[in-house]
Amino acid sequence: MNYRHGYHAGNFADVLKHAALCELLRLLTAKDKKLFVLDTHGGAGGYDLAGDAARRTGEAEAGIGRLAEAASREAAPPAVQRYLAAVAAFDRKFGPVGPSPRHYPGSPRLVRAALRPGDRFVACELHPQEALALKREFAGDRAVEVRQADGYKVLKALLPPPERRGLVVIDPPFEATDEYERLLRAVRHGVRRFATGCYAVWYPVKDEAAALFAREMAAFRPLVLSLSIDGLAPGKLAECAVAVINPPWRFEESMREALPWIASALGPGVRSRVAAPPASAPAPASGA
Ligand SMILES: C[S@@+](CC[C@H](N)C(=O)[O-])C[C@H]1O[C@@H](n2cnc3c(N)ncnc32)[C@H](O)[C@@H]1O
Numbered sequence: 001m002n003y004r005h006g007y008h009a010g011n012f013a014d015v016l017k018h019a020a021l022c023e024l025l026r027l028l029t030a031k032d033k034k035l036f037v038l039d040t041h042g043g044a045g046g047y048d049l050a051g052d053a054a055r056r057t058g059e060a061e062a063g064i065g066r067l068a069e070a071a072s073r074e075a076a077p078p079a080v081q082r083y084l085a086a087v088a089a090f091d092r093k094f095g096p097v098g099p100s101p102r103h104y105p106g107s108p109r110l111v112r113a114a115l116r117p118g119d120r121f122v123a124c125e126l127h128p129q130e131a132l133a134l135k136r137e138f139a140g141d142r143a144v145e146v147r148q149a150d151g152y153k154v155l156k157a158l159l160p161p162p163e164r165r166g167l168v169v170i171d172p173p174f175e176a177t178d179e180y181e182r183l184l185r186a187v188r189h190g191v192r193r194f195a196t197g198c199y200a201v202w203y204p205v206k207d208e209a210a211a212l213f214a215r216e217m218a219a220f221r222p223l224v225l226s227l228s229i230d231g232l233a234p235g236k237l238a239e240c241a242v243a244v245i246n247p248p249w250r251f252e253e254s255m256r257e258a259l260p261w262i263a264s265a266l267g268p269g270v271r272s273r274v275a276a277p278p279a280s281a282p283a284p285a286s287g288a
Pocket of ligand 1: 005040125127149151172173
């Protein structure tokens with residue numbers, strides 16, 4: 001386990017994933033019913049973009065940095081504004097904020113910011129150091145349960161949640177060669193146990209394994225959001241996607257408005273796509 005999200009926090013993949021996450025949380029918490037959130041791969045919780053790791057890759061500058069800068073020049077769509085407001089709210093905890101965020105919230109922080117009293121949140125992280133950081137991030141916060149554990153196993157153990165309303169965020173590092181298979185098994189298991197849950201699954205789109213994964217995922221009829229970048233050096237992540245199973249009402253509409261704006265803010269050569277599942281075939285007429 002060598003992956004450390006600190007090198008990539010705030011990059012274009014995080015922008016896609018976290019803009020979508022903020023919107024999912026907003027829509028799922030609009031109903032006056034308790035929500036359960038499971039973040040299977042939580043990371044460290046928060047990241048210093050002026051630290052060594054982030055500066056070494058410069059990915060945040062080309063991601064959240066450009067987005068914040070574009071939003072200071074022209075009005076962004078509401079979903080982008082809300083995501084940037086969530087980032088700024090986290091950044092502000094550390095002191096006065098500049099035009100571009102210095103402290104960036106990971107998915108557990110974004111989830112935490114959206115929770116209402118009575119909602120429940122379990123965040124998992126397997127790597128000992130990252131798990132320790134995540135535990136420190138939420139020390140004393142009784143609304144968040146951090147587990148140093150394999151998120152796939154926790155998913156199996158906790159679904160279906162007693163709340164019967166839930167969001168499951170799955171954001172693996174894709175270091176292991178069998179990650180797509182494990183991920184797919186987890187999604188299958190989750191949907192079998194908790195069919196009405198909303199699942200947001202991030203994945204890199206880079207090879208035949210990813211294409212196979214996307215074909216298998218189509219069985220769950222997800223809404224698939226993606227961002228791609230032309231002209232990157234070989235070996236760099238040039239495309240990624242978030243597949244959302246059972247998206248809440250209005251999520252697609254909101255993302256169709258937000259993603260093209262995000263793509264153009266991130267620069268030339270960045271393209272977005274929102275792919276809805278094909279309309280289901282009409283049910284055969286009775287007697288057919
Ligand atoms: C892409 S990062 C997560 C970033 C985080 N979701 C965010 O958006 O801020 C993936 C994380 O999963 C952790 N990890 C790897 N395998 C895991 C597993 N089986 N269960 C839980 N965490 C795992 C890695 O240590 C890494 O911190």
